Amino acid sequence: xxxxxMKGSEALAEAAIRAGARFFFGYPITPQTExxxxxxxxxxxxxxxxxxAESEIAAINMVYGAASTGERxxxxxxxxxxxxxxxxxxxxxxxxxxxxxxxxxxxGPGLGxxxxxxxxxxxxxxxxxxxxxxxLTYAPSSIQEAIDIMMFAYDKAEKYRVPCLMLADGIMCQxxxxxxxxxxxxxxxxxxxxxxxxxxxxxGDDPEKRAVINSLFINTEELSEHNNLLQATYREIEKNEKKxxxxxxxDADVIITAFGTVARIAKSAVDEMRxxxxxxxxxxxxxxxxxxxxxxxxxxxxxxxxxxxxxNEGQMKEDVLLAINGxxxxxxxxxxxxxxxxxxxxIAKVHEMMKEGK
Numbered sequence: 001x002x003x004x005x006m007k008g009s010e011a012l013a014e015a016a017i018r019a020g021a022r023f024f025f026g027y028p029i030t031p032q033t034e035x036x037x038x039x040x041x042x043x044x045x046x047x048x049x050x051x052x053a054e055s056e057i058a059a060i061n062m063v064y065g066a067a068s069t070g071e072r073x074x075x076x077x078x079x080x081x082x083x084x085x086x087x088x089x090x091x092x093x094x095x096x097x098x099x100x101x102x103x104x105x106x107x108g109p110g111l112g113x114x115x116x117x118x119x120x121x122x123x124x125x126x127x128x129x130x131x132x133x134x135x136l137t138y139a140p141s142s143i144q145e146a147i148d149i150m151m152f153a154y155d156k157a158e159k160y161r162v163p164c165l166m167l168a169d170g171i172m173c174q175x176x177x178x179x180x181x182x183x184x185x186x187x188x189x190x191x192x193x194x195x196x197x198x199x200x201x202x203x204g205d206d207p208e209k210r211a212v213i214n215s216l217f218i219n220t221e222e223l224s225e226h227n228n229l230l231q232a233t234y235r236e237i238e239k240n241e242k243k244x245x246x247x248x249x250x251d252a253d254v255i256i257t258a259f260g261t262v263a264r265i266a267k268s269a270v271d272e273m274r275x276x277x278x279x280x281x282x283x284x285x286x287x288x289x290x291x292x293x294x295x296x297x298x299x300x301x302x303x304x305x306x307x308x309x310x311x312n313e314g315q316m317k318e319d320v321l322l323a324i325n326g327x328x329x330x331x332x333x334x335x336x337x338x339x340x341x342x343x344x345x346x347i348a349k350v351h352e353m354m355k356e357g358k
Contacts, residue, residue, distance in 0.1 A: 009034035009173040015150035020187025022048035025062035030114040031170035032104035060088030070189040070197030076102035090129025094215025098157035107338035115338035116170030121315035243286035252281030269346035296323040
């Protein structure tokens with residue numbers, strides 16, 4: 001296939017369409033507005049539905065409704081907008097509805113800024129809505145990787161009947177990269193395979209095949225049983241779906257943990273440090289839920305120290321500490337407020353750690 005130069009927002013939208021998504025419900029917010037803009041033109045061309053809702057709250061409830069029919073549905077927003085969607089996301093998790101949610105992170109808290117950030121890590125991985133639920137959450141570091149993930153994320157969401165979240169940031173959606181776009185998936189809802197989906201029932205049909213989509217359980221025993229099913233599903237996802245990348249960690253004295261686009265900056269810093277004779281490497285989680293604790297623990301066995309680098313106040317550091325479990329010193333470096341850490345700053349921090357004997 002030929003490479004095509006595409007803006008991240010447009011590439012993500014096109015990848016969702018090629019993965020079989022035919023319903024988009026959303027609301028404009030910087031820096032992801034080009035996603036609904038692209039969808040508004042492209043969805044009618046493929047026989048799909050684009051609808052700009054009156055609010056983020058309305059959009060996520062439209063996703064709930066469309067996903068109930070077994071169709072592949074997508075919504076996108078940026079940080080404050082995703083906060084508004086959290087009630088609906090919790091309802092979808094409770095109703096076991098697969099769908100794709102894109103969060104193009106911007107600075108916060110509150111309205112913050114319109115520039116890139118990684119400040120929604122807690123929201124994405126620890127649960128932003130009510131109840132005991134998780135989203136299968138991917139954090140790609142390039143446009144191509146985001147495209148590739150999109151092509152199998154719906155399959156995973158449908159396999160486990162969970163909403164899937166892609167955690168990107170403003171840089172990824174606003175930059176342009178050469179990408180290879182996959183072929184269009186020929187997706188159709190099969191009522192025999194998606195017996196849970198609301199695909200049409202009328203009086204006289206088998207009452208056992210009547211689908212009911214719901215997250216309300218008045219009876220506490222029924223709710224407990226339902227939550228046990230959800231938790232068993234999450235344990236299965238933890239067992240099978242963790243993804244990560246090792247970058248020059250085999251002989252590293254210092255391992256840098258980073259996710260998303262910040263991991264690309266960390267890799268550049270590692271390359272420079274290698275030229276200086278400093279053995280450094282990068283551990284990058286691709287799934288941030290489930291987090292690949294064992295893979296990080298294994299990577300850190302022979303290193304001397306770990307440096308967590310993020311574009312937030314160190315939210316992922318909690319997971320890094322859980323993985324390392326006190327066996328190595330763990331430091332943090334990063335910025336809040338949409339300022340990206342630079343290679344020079346990362347290298348300076350590593351030099352500081354080496355002087356301190358870490």
